[in-house]
Amino acid sequence: MNYQWYPGHMTKAKRMMQEDIKLIDLVIELVDARVPLSSRNPDxxxxxxxxxxxxxxxxxDLADKNANKKWGEYFQGKGYFVQEVDSRSGAGMKAISAIIQEACKDKIERDRKRGIKNRPVRAMVVGIPNVGKSTFINTYAGKACAKTGNKPGVTKGKQWIRLNKNVELLDTPGILWPKFEDQAVGLRLALIGSINDEILNIDELAMELITFLKNQYPGTLEKRFQLDESEEKSAVQILEEIARVRGCLIRGGELDYGKASKLLMDDFRSGKLGKVTLELPEAE
Structure with missing residues (x-):
């Protein structure tokens, strides 16, 4: 399956961000902790x-704890400030204001020397679709400022949000890049829901996930679905078992692969399969 999705509004959004960047002191980039490298737009x-x-x-909270630590060290080694967060629960959010001040201390000091006091740090919030930018902004601001949704592409325009006297945020639409050079990146983005499911073959996607979990997180599917996950079983056979266990049937008692696949993907994306990370820094 070829993984590609680049709606027209993304080209416009990228142009808009290029125009706005001159107003910005700090770029806050959200990545999905389950795929930190694949969910970074190279642009x-x-x-x-x-x-x-x-x-x-x-x-x-959805990713492997040990992997989170490795990714934090990886990005710090590249010169970035890094923080683990769960925007929905607010975990890790309290530290962000102090990190922003630290990241921009040179700029704040330059302003002070010029006699400019209390000018807020202007931060652009960026990230690919469905990575949780709007939820982050709303949680950070303590109020519903940005539209949210569990489908990619909810934020289509830009908006400035004044958080306090120290920080202003510029929310931007989620943008992918026009062509994935590596289809493994496209696959990982499809798995976490950053590519519209409507253009994907969900059965194929579910079998890719089964293969990955069998290899990297053995026992995960057994525990969740009470099935036999032995080595000789193919991804198709395991999907069949999931369909049987969960009663995914169509008229005549035949197995409904589509329903079983969607159920598996929903369980993975919501964390019901446990804490899973799809890529590690050493592999990159």
């Missing part, structure tokens, strides 16, 4: 060069 590095950078490992 953001070009866009944010010469700016202070903060990477938030969002949805850290």
């Amino acid at each position: 953001i590095d070009e866009l944010g060069k010469n700016k202070s950078r903060l990477i938030l490992l969002n949805k850290a």
Whole structure:
């Protein structure tokens, strides 16, 4: 399956971000902690060069704890400020204001020397679709400022949000990049829901996930679905078992693979399969 999705509004959004970057002191980039590298838009590095950078490992609660630590060290080694967060529960959010001040201390000091006091740090919040930008902004601000949704592409325009006297945020639409050079990246983004499910073959996606879990997190499917996950079983056979266990049937008693696949993907994305990370820094 070829993984590609680049709606027209993303081109417009990228142009808008290029225009706004000159107003910005700090780029706050949200990545999905389950796929921290695959969920980084390579265009953001070009866009944010010469700016202070903060990477938030969002949805850290859904990812493998040890992997989160490795990714934090990886990004710090590249010169970024890093923080693990769960925007929905608010975990890790209290530390962000202090990190922003630290990341922009040179700029704040330059302002002070010029006699400019209390000018807020202007931060652009960026990230690919469905990585949780709007939820982060609303949780950070303590009020519903940004539209949220569990489908990619909810935020289509930009908006400035004044958080307090120290920080202003510029919310931007989630943008992918026009062509994935590595289809493994496209697969990982499809698995976490950053590519519209409506253009994907969910059965194929579910079998890719089964294969990965069998290899990297053995016992996960057994525990969740009370099935036999022995080595000789193929992904198709395990999907069949999931369909049987969960009563995914169509008229005539035949197995409904589509329903079983969707159920498996929903369980993975919501964390019901446990804490799973799809890529590690040493593999990159």
